[in-house]
Amino acid sequence: MDHDLVAAAIGGDQAAFMDLVRPRSNRLFAIALQILRDVDRAEDALQDALVIAWRDLPGLRDPERIDAWLRRLLINVCIRTAARERRRAGNLRVLPIDGPAAPDDMLSIADRDQLERGFRRLPPDMRAILVLYHFLGYSPKEIAETLGIPRGTARSRLFNAHRAMRAALEADARLTVVGGRSA
């Protein structure tokens, strides 16, 4: 644990704060990228979360929990960001295109495209739950602690997220057939 860095950062040492977050930044960025599916948005979310972390760090009651605390801040920022993106009332909306996926021996490109579109259709809090469970390997108990919700609620939301993902994939399959091309 980085007790000294946390203590120094709480005391106002900006260099210590940056030394604290720098080794964690790639992992945090990966989480944001998994939820938001867009590099620019993920970078913005990471920046906002770290600035909030700096502002609120003196209120951190348990320095041992710094990693869980940072992740919780970031995920909340990502959920707010995704919610704002999805509800844009203007006429034009863009489905961002990410870079090519890593080569994979199990999922075809078509499968990945379908998963990508299905995931983007989920409400932001469901996206976050799936990232916590499948990407970070969190248990429902850890999801509950991260999101500040009861354990039973975490379990039911995870179940609903899986169900919604299935529904989104099925809707995507119908759309592809009806529209004659993939979205």
Added chain:
Amino acid sequence: MTSERDIERVLDHWFAERPTQVADRVLDEVADRIGREPRRPAWLPWRATHMLGNIKPLAAVAAVIVIAVVGFAILRPSSGSNVGGAASAAPSPSLVPSRSPSAAPSASPSASAVFPSWFPTSSEGAGILSAGTQTTRTFLAGSTFTVPVGWVNDTDNPFQYALFPDSSANETHYPAWQDTVQNMLLTSMVPNNMFAICDATGLFQGSTAAEIVDGIVANEALSTSDPVDITIGGLSGREDDDQINPDWSGTCALSPEEPARHWMDHRGRIIVLDRPVAGTIGIGIGSKYSADFGAFLAEAMPVIESFQFDLTP
């Protein structure tokens, strides 16, 4: 792939770790921003920040004073840039925004951006614009345009530039909708991964303004006006007004929990302009409530028609 027993295994595989590395500039900007960000005093324990009742009135008075001082500093006449909340050189009571700007420090990349009090201060963009000529900052279709008092810029990135009026409709509906209900969005290109109105329309097709707008008009998910030719900033293109076809019963492609009927009252205008060499610029003007659309268009179109684009590479 979507069967009950497979979904968890597929998602485990799909989410499998891929190497990601955050760009140095992202952390550099964090370091810069925290230097400007006030923070909770270190010597105050967490619970002490929940102030006792008899302290709150004093704090409120202090906050009002701070807001007044900050507001005066922001809104007083200035000969500097007129982007980002600074008033134009000609002082006038009409230049004061209709609502008090938030005094909370902005977390946006633009440290000077001031947004309406009801809008998140963490938004990107220049914030409340003063009346007069404005220039985009990072939008790739670099633009100069003219706005009257009361407009706000909340998005300015290479791909998109967005404006909305600081109107009572936007303020009233923001809490429920979590976004503005009247706004306009410009895109520096119209790609084939773009949708209109609740994504019900499917993806845009075509590569020229005529092809794209004609494709929108032909879409059975929409009821549209007849497309008309238009010229803005020397660029020619085509526009039409759109709404969801009342007989269409689909769901929004990106938001299946939102049936299209939630968008039935939405009205919008889509303008697509041809770039001089190749490609297009898109403009969407939207109102979630049809009753407000005509009045909003009357406000928005003069702003749109004032745009001049700098498309030099």
